[in-house]
Amino acid sequence: MAEVPVNTARRRFLTGSAVAVGAVGAGFATVPFLSSFEPSARAEAAGAPVDVAVGKLAAGQMVTVAWRGQPIYVVHRTPKMIETLPSLDQQLADPNSKVASQQPKFADNFYRARKQEFLVLIGVCTHLGCAPTYRPEVAPKDLGPEWMGGFFCPCHGSKFDLAGRVYKGVPAPTNLYVPEYIFASDDLIRIGVAEKQA
Numbered sequence: 001m002a003e004v005p006v007n008t009a010r011r012r013f014l015t016g017s018a019v020a021v022g023a024v025g026a027g028f029a030t031v032p033f034l035s036s037f038e039p040s041a042r043a044e045a046a047g048a049p050v051d052v053a054v055g056k057l058a059a060g061q062m063v064t065v066a067w068r069g070q071p072i073y074v075v076h077r078t079p080k081m082i083e084t085l086p087s088l089d090q091q092l093a094d095p096n097s098k099v100a101s102q103q104p105k106f107a108d109n110f111y112r113a114r115k116q117e118f119l120v121l122i123g124v125c126t127h128l129g130c131a132p133t134y135r136p137e138v139a140p141k142d143l144g145p146e147w148m149g150g151f152f153c154p155c156h157g158s159k160f161d162l163a164g165r166v167y168k169g170v171p172a173p174t175n176l177y178v179p180e181y182i183f184a185s186d187d188l189i190r191i192g193v194a195e196k197q198a
Contacts, residue, residue, distance in 0.1 A: 054074060071122070074118065082117070091168060125155065126158075127171040132158070147159075148162070182194070
């Protein structure tokens with residue numbers, strides 16, 4: 001019986017092609033496994049920390065970011081805004097923030113903040129969960145001459161001052177909540193991290 005000549009070039013091509021197809025298939029098979037190591041959108045929404053750069057946030061300006069599916073308000077308060085806070089105590093339902101669950105221990109102070117010039121709040125009204133609007137202007141016609149700036153809930157009329165403290169006689173029962181946060185640097189606030197976790 002005659003020996004059939006072996007086409008080594010063809011054999012190498014077929015072997016190389018099989019290896020290449022196998023490698024591509026293995027790559028596609030590993031993508032779901034590798035992507036499973038990344039935090040899902042659900043996991044991030046459940047509490048992954050959020051960084052807010054405040055170095056270029058002008059005095060009087062507010063920025064809103066999302067954390068755990070909620071709006072977080074970060075306000076760079078002006079010296080004038082800070083000065084007006086004590087004058088409002090008689091108009092507020094809880095000027096001393098006696099409900100401890102409204103803020104972490106570090107914010108259990110007059111300014112409800114780590115640094116008096118930066119206010120960090122969960123932007124959800126404590127009445128029915130609407131998002132209050134930031135109203136920094138003093139004595140606008142729709143809020144009256146006593147208004148020194150703060151947050152107004154358009155859903156049912158609740159009002160909060162520039163420390164997130166609730167006014168008397170409005171539907172909201174408590175002050176706006178302060179989330180856990182740290183200053184990762186002088187210009188960077190990290191929301192969702194407690195001091196002991198940093």
